[in-house]
Amino acid sequence: MSGTGTGGAANAAVRRKIMGFIVSQAIHAVCELGVPDRLADGPAAVPELAAGTGADAGALHRFLRVLAAEGLFTEDPAGTFALTAEGRLLCAAEPGSLRHFAELMSGEAYVAWSRAAHSLRTGEAAFAAVYGSPFFDWLAEHPEEAARFDRAQAGLVEMRLLPLLERDWDGAGTVVDVGGGNGVLMSALLAARPDLKGIVFDLPHVVDGARRTLAEAGLAGRTRCAGGDFFAGVPAGGRVYVLAQILHDWADGEAVAILRRCHEAMPPDGALLLLEQVVPEDGEPHPAKLLDLHMLVLLGGRERTAAQWRDLLARGGFEQVSATEGPRSTLIEARPLPGVTPAS
Numbered sequence: 001m002s003g004t005g006t007g008g009a010a011n012a013a014v015r016r017k018i019m020g021f022i023v024s025q026a027i028h029a030v031c032e033l034g035v036p037d038r039l040a041d042g043p044a045a046v047p048e049l050a051a052g053t054g055a056d057a058g059a060l061h062r063f064l065r066v067l068a069a070e071g072l073f074t075e076d077p078a079g080t081f082a083l084t085a086e087g088r089l090l091c092a093a094e095p096g097s098l099r100h101f102a103e104l105m106s107g108e109a110y111v112a113w114s115r116a117a118h119s120l121r122t123g124e125a126a127f128a129a130v131y132g133s134p135f136f137d138w139l140a141e142h143p144e145e146a147a148r149f150d151r152a153q154a155g156l157v158e159m160r161l162l163p164l165l166e167r168d169w170d171g172a173g174t175v176v177d178v179g180g181g182n183g184v185l186m187s188a189l190l191a192a193r194p195d196l197k198g199i200v201f202d203l204p205h206v207v208d209g210a211r212r213t214l215a216e217a218g219l220a221g222r223t224r225c226a227g228g229d230f231f232a233g234v235p236a237g238g239r240v241y242v243l244a245q246i247l248h249d250w251a252d253g254e255a256v257a258i259l260r261r262c263h264e265a266m267p268p269d270g271a272l273l274l275l276e277q278v279v280p281e282d283g284e285p286h287p288a289k290l291l292d293l294h295m296l297v298l299l300g301g302r303e304r305t306a307a308q309w310r311d312l313l314a315r316g317g318f319e320q321v322s323a324t325e326g327p328r329s330t331l332i333e334a335r336p337l338p339g340v341t342p343a344s
């Protein structure tokens with residue numbers, strides 16, 4: 001019988017899955033000390049690398065041994081380490097860097113995962129059970145962690161943007177980025193399209209960051225930043241409303257409420273753009289299926305299938321017009337349906 005003995009392949013495979021967090025957190029640890037960034041300048045021996053990053057040399061060698069076996073680094077016989085093509089993606093300056101994503105999967109998010117069974121039992125966020133308040137409320141009380149979260153989101157925008165930039169923006173006028181974080185998406189969009197104006201809307205403590213980003217990009221004259229709560233209402237005055245990685249943070253009831261607030265604010269010929277993951281309806285592994293669980297554990301939210309997105313949009317008063325797949329998320333475009341009542 002295969003896989004029943006303690007030395008069996010099945011046993012080893014399951015042990016490897018159980019210990020998966022060790023690889024994930026080891027990646028985060030070497031990123032935190034800037035090890036991949038140091039190696040971006042060229043291969044280095046462990047003592048030199050340890051001295052340059054503030055690591056303990058013995059521990060660094062053991063971390064790198066594990067991550068080299070995962071294909072992120074190479075070690076030559078003289079003990080010199082170098083980045084592989086995969087490892088390069090952990091460097092902060094690399095296009096499409098996953099450095100910030102590693103950061104997002106650590107810290108309080110990782111602590112929340114230690115109570116994932118709470119989410120399994122209740123269908124609700126383990127984060128709130130561990131930390132005593134929902135994630136975004138908690139961030140509002142923890143400026144350092146909030147700044148790190150905004151930085152990490154901004155770092156992910158680059159790849160997210162691609163299908164958005166390729167869209168036809170002629171005549172779009174003013175774009176409202178609802179939950180626009182620290183304004184990086186708006187800044188890139190307006191830099192690419194000098195004919196557009198923008199409004200970035202987010203929680204008051206977050207839009208301060210957007211104001212800085214847009215001013216530094218020389219875009220203050222074409223933008224406005226507004227602080228508020230998207231469950232209470234979103235700014236009017238736009239023709240195109242963007243929700244980038246917003247609805248996946250929320251369960252259906254709240255997601256529908258956000259859509260309704262956008263519907264109320266936008267003109268009848270306006271457009272709604274979602275940048276979200278689409279969960280494939282097959283039995284194959286897919287990053288969106290893992291992120292779906294992460295949304296549940298952290299926020300009580302969810303990733304959705306193509307049919308679930310269409311259904312959610314309809315409940316929010318919209319009809320899906322198109323879906324364009326990008327490298328990290330799908331651009332779903334919708335138009336407001338007439339005759340939608342402002343309820344909920």
Ligand SMILES: C[S@@+](CC[C@H](N)C(=O)[O-])C[C@H]1O[C@@H](n2cnc3c(N)ncnc32)[C@H](O)[C@@H]1O
Pocket residue numbers: 136153154157178179180181182185201202203206228229230231243244245246249
């Ligand atoms: C996952 S982040 C996405 C940020 C940005 N759109 C992006 O693509 O990187 C979710 C954003 O929703 C904002 N948010 C959460 N609750 C909110 C609320 N009640 N009203 C307005 N914004 C809110 C957060 O501050 C955060 O910037």
